[in-house]
Amino acid sequence: MRIAVVEDNDGLGDALVDALTEVGHSPVRMRRGADVLLGYHDMDVVLLDLGLPDMDGLEVLRKLRAVSSVPVVVLTARDDERSVVRALRGGADDYVVKPARLGELHARLEVAARRRSASDDSATDGVVLGDIVVDLVGRSVAVAGRDIALTTKEFELLAHLVTRRGEAVSREQLMDAIWGDAFVAISRTLDVHMTALRSKLGRPGTIATIRGFGYRWDT
Template identity: 75%
Template sequence: MRIAVVEDDDSVGEALVDALSQVGHAPVRMRRGADLLLGHREVDLVLLDLGLPDDDGMTILRRLRGVSQVPVVVLTARDDERSVVRALRAGADDYVVKPARLGELRARIEVAARRRRDVSGADDQVVESGDIVVDLAARRVDIAGVEIALAPKEFEILAHLVARRGEAVSRQELMDAIWGDAYVAISRSLDVHMTSLRAKLGRPDAIATIRGYGYRWSC
């Protein structure tokens, strides 16, 4: 997922870029609110600091909401209730106070992106990636016009990744979503099904492995 990191503090901004890159996101560093207003069409989610050099982040948020519904997670040192309420009323999807715990921040980013897709209806039932067509409702996969037979769990893995296309999905999330709370006992099953799914797709780069984390649908 392409994430705008709107932060003028270089040490904080670089740390966020590194942390997001390590889990498969594509962070775009921006130092001013004007950069965001000009480049918001190029990103999928915004991490917005409120203390920006060219304008107050709250003003930037209101102006952004006038032209875009891109998910926004405010990440700021302001911890007073008034700032939280103002940001949420101005259109922020979430509000995180610095210093942020990275695991929690990643989770809030994922939830904000998923919530915005659900509200906007952006989760298409038919996803086309080149010559691969995945019909989520019909549980059907066509490659170059030919239907590919997948086992139930193989399709569920594919559907979960395709629905989150471009995002990093952890192994734990995949196992929990498909096998439930028993994922610890069947970790090997994910590897077996993933190997089979990739072979049937015949596209080595369709499902990218994020080392030490999980997978991403990359077509």
Template identity: 65%
Template structure:
């Protein structure tokens, strides 16, 4: 996999290139946002720092999304909730805070690139499997460990909206707009209650992860 590492700090950038090359990536170091905007076609995924010498990484991300859907994992020292939310809403596929755990970074890179490959391959599958959870979108059925789970219409629609983007952060606004038809705060509490009920019915801790200040993620 061809990987662009956009990082102006030489110590951090060189260390990432070395360790990710050892993991089998073809890692290319870029020091500026402009380098990425010019050379993004050479890469299959991007690790993007936000503190760049020629501009803020969030602005670089917005510019990149105007011309490319290449998977992007933000890797930065900024861990405040507002920046995390802005990064995800701005088009990042994932967000990690420095220093990263290399195994987790590799796993997240594999997840975002696999998801991009599935999207590029064509129509989405009608059956989604996560661990021992099987979702038949056409039959509108869910099984856990081979046993059927009875869901209400809205509960299934929530599962569908989350599971069709495995590993991706899905905003509360998108979920509320899709399930209830309007992203008003009046139904915000309804979303929380439905998510809580879903977790209890599915009985798989960690399957639906809360992303504070943003929304939810299905799977890892």
């Protein structure tokens, strides 16, 4: 399991990397919040300290949750109830107070990753929305029985929205899912592809714009 160990204390960070390596995982040491925001794509789970040098860990968690559902286990010295509540409500899968027992921490990481994996495995292979049929495996779409030619990015945009139909999806989530980095991708690129997708589908109103936030596939 690939684990992002986000910890700026070298002694503790190195110890965690060594301990997780010994039990068969592939930990990657990260020292700043910016590191995990750029590198989480390749991780199965994130072990996140809250006291980071460039930004507060709760801010890192907020930004991460805006674009990704990667499992996050907070490991911090903060044991006050307010921090625990804010982290869990902010999307953390678990919260562990330092010093942590390695056996327990290992178990919590595995449980968080397994829970998210089970959720991902429940995804469907295709979606039928009125006269729109989206084949997520074959990467094709038909409207009223007619095949619609979409570019790779247009299809990925469509797939992301239809698998979350009825759910508000932020512009950052879309840019991260399709272009790989919400914090670098050019927003105008999303607008161009969204306009083309709507035109090709020819179904006004199916993709609603949420002003100042993003989009929603209306069921």
